[in-house]
Amino acid sequence: MQYVVVAFMSALFLYPLYILFLISFSPIQYTLGSLRPLQWPEGFTLQNLVLALQGTNLIDPMLRSLLTASLVGAIALLLGIPAAYGLSRLTSTLANTISTLLFFVNMIPALVIAIPVSVSFIDLHLYNTVVGLALAQGLIALPFSIFLLLGAFQSLPKDLENQARVDGAGMLQTLYTLLVPLSKSAVAAAFLISWMLSWDEFTFATILSPITPTLPFVIYTNIYRGNILASSALSLVLTLPVIILTVMLQRYLRGEYLSGGLHG
Structure with a gap:
């Protein structure tokens, strides 16, 4: 039971980070509504990070x-x-x-x-x-x-x-x-x-x-x-x-x- 609780708490903590990672490296044509947490997006891009760095000091x-x-x-x-x-x-x-x-x-x-x-x-x-x-x-x-x-x-x-x-x-x-x-x-x-x-x-x-x-x-x-x-x-x-x-x-x-x- 202890391991189940630890696993649940770990998943609860890591899930938002996983979604953040998924959004950060998804192609720019994706929107929040088109993302599927259990489905890896087609393509892997650093374009979002590049655009963020270019548009922000x-x-x-x-x-x-x-x-x-x-x-x-x-x-x-x-x-x-x-x-x-x-x-x-x-x-x-x-x-x-x-x-x-x-x-x-x-x-x-x-x-x-x-x-x-x-x-x-x-x-x-x-x-x-x-x-x-x-x-x-x-x-x-x-x-x-x-x-x-x-x-x-x-x-x-x-x-x-x-x-x-x-x-x-x-x-x-x-x-x-x-x-x-x-x-x-x-x-x-x-x-x-x-x-x-x-x-x-x-x-x-x-x-x-x-x-x-x-x-x-x-x-x-x-x-x-x-x-x-x-x-x-x-x-x-x-x-x-x-x-x-x-x-x-x-x-x-x-x-x-x-x-x-x-x-x-």
Whole structure:
């Protein structure tokens, strides 16, 4: 039964990717209505990808997306590591309550806070900038980062930190030279998840950076113009880094890091 569930979930995950692949490399005379998921189209072409690349300035949006995602990952670690460390030194009940509240805050739709954030960013001259977009997307990524890192820090024996203090290490030195290296798997997972959350984020990217768009906004623009086949090819380009990073992420997403923040 377990294998049946795994097979079903795998098929459920891979089917949209299969359809995306099918549309991306189908001859241009095909339409969405003429495609048959169980029937391979006649011919195999890169014409959709070529047309998408010719009709779109893809390099700048892709570089902007890469830079923004990398900044979001860095922000999630710079703020998440000390925040998670501080929470891990509180009582389990208080730490779990605060981490749960962070997730409740994260459940607020991005559209609700995007408008006031954009007004503030205009005053701060951060509107339509990579830094401003990264800061806004960091609001989404930070709770996940704190949650992963909190579980890792809580799983480490307190005796390690006490011994470091006895040896003369300060709080920051203990954190960054002892605890962070011991939690490198959780640190890597927090960075990769934050990176992926930013990579395909759409709401903040649309409202806060309309003049210098990211790759998801470019894909949306092509869909709005009716370029479905070209949009599918661009979506495949957007999906590939996510697939690669997801495969890399599997080795880091161990059970103790995901559940550690929920247990005392």
